[in-house]
Amino acid sequence: MSDRVELRQVSKVYEGVTVVETLDLAMKAGEFVVLLGPSGSGKTTLLNMIGGFANPSAGHVFIDGEEVTDLPPAKRPTATVFQDYALFPHMSLANNVAFGLRMRQVAKAERLTKAAEMLKLVGLEGFGNRGVHQLSGGQRQRVALARAMAVEPKVLLLDEPLGALDLALRRQMQEELVRLQRRSGATFVHVTHDQEEAMSIADRIVVVNKGRIEDMGPPDRVYLKPASLFAAKFMGESNVLGGRVVEAVGRDLKIETALGALVVPGDAATGAAVHVALRPEQLVLAPTPDSISLGHGRIEELSFQGTHCRCHCRIGSVDLILRAPVSACLTPGRDVALYAARSDVVLLQR
Structure with missing residues (x-):
């Protein structure tokens, strides 16, 4: 065209x-x-x-x-x-x-x-x-x-x-x-x-x-x-974490964040200040072969949205939003482990 x-x-x-x-x-x-x-x-x-x-x-x-x-x-x-x-x-x-x-x-x-x-x-x-x-x-x-x-x-x-x-x-x-x-x-x-x-x-x-x-x-x-x-x-809800690149591991970066060290795909200079972002629907409750662990936390709030439950989960000082399947039967106060596919993590440098 x-x-x-x-x-x-x-x-x-x-x-x-x-x-x-x-x-x-x-x-x-x-x-x-x-x-x-x-x-x-x-x-x-x-x-x-x-x-x-x-x-x-x-x-x-x-x-x-x-x-x-x-x-x-x-x-x-x-x-x-x-x-x-x-x-x-x-x-x-x-x-x-x-x-x-x-x-x-x-x-x-x-x-x-x-x-x-x-x-x-x-x-x-x-x-x-x-x-x-x-x-x-x-x-x-x-x-x-x-x-x-x-x-x-x-x-x-x-x-x-x-x-x-x-x-x-x-x-x-x-x-x-x-x-x-x-x-x-x-x-x-x-x-x-x-x-x-x-x-x-x-x-x-x-x-x-x-x-x-x-x-x-x-x-x-x-x-x-x-x-x-x-x-x-701006494009919908997103979980954004600030961090700093501490090491390059092949094609991956080791980034120190409030959730600890995360190894994610990307290219940035060692010492660079960056952000990592994940959509709420990309957070899951069980690991997969390609997933990284985000840690263990507690469900603080939960609201039924029809096709899913929108949850606030606190891991340490970090509040994450996830969209959990209704079948997960989550309730406020429940402890959960959260994971995300490495390929879903977005590295942001600006």
Whole structure:
């Protein structure tokens, strides 16, 4: 796939405050990219620079190889769906969906035909004469998507469009977004702070923090093998231990931690300060041929989560979170031994 969107040496400064550090970012044609990060991380500013709602302080923006850095939104092959949907309450759904085509001076009959096609695409066939006030939140979100897709953008920009929906509806719309993206073949760039949402829909996640890209890759790699301490902590729960490399043993490192010495795979200089990270589901109650011992501890707290029990286990001064199978029948106060596969341990140096 060729690059559809490319940011080259782009940065953004607002009133002397750097919101986006100088960075490069490329997105492939037909790729579903999620910009993930906390509030104020710079992810929406990145989206706005792609869409033309904010001009970069430095650098260049390209779409399909053509520079669009100085072009206004209406001149770019993009469309944007905002969290508030911005539908026109005085218009029918058909006219809402056809609005962008109207602005492009498409003939009325043609644009209404296209609007009907788009409403069908998002599961609202026959709704064209209804008013916005007659819709649920999920239906309004679909109309906003239909309006954006009606102009056949090469790049669809989504600024936290699911944030106002309840959990069940949000999950339903996540699935529909993925189906819509696959059918359209457009590049989708989606902004969210919801890690589960990002992992559910993305081909590639870009983790953003303080205007910098902390990590970037497929959801499974970013979750299981994060590239930075921030990514490890932000992408769901993680057990993180600080330590220092005391010895290199072949391709392994001996790291002194609050749980004692751990021998784990990795490459770092002797004496280097590092962190090791393990996801709660990677902690187990029985050893395997490839496992390392984390020590013996006591279950302090436990909550039933349906598919598993979420437990706090204290080993010395360290509080670890594990997701134990319900069949383990753990109870608060019980002593347990914890293990983890050596291959699951992530070594973090930044």
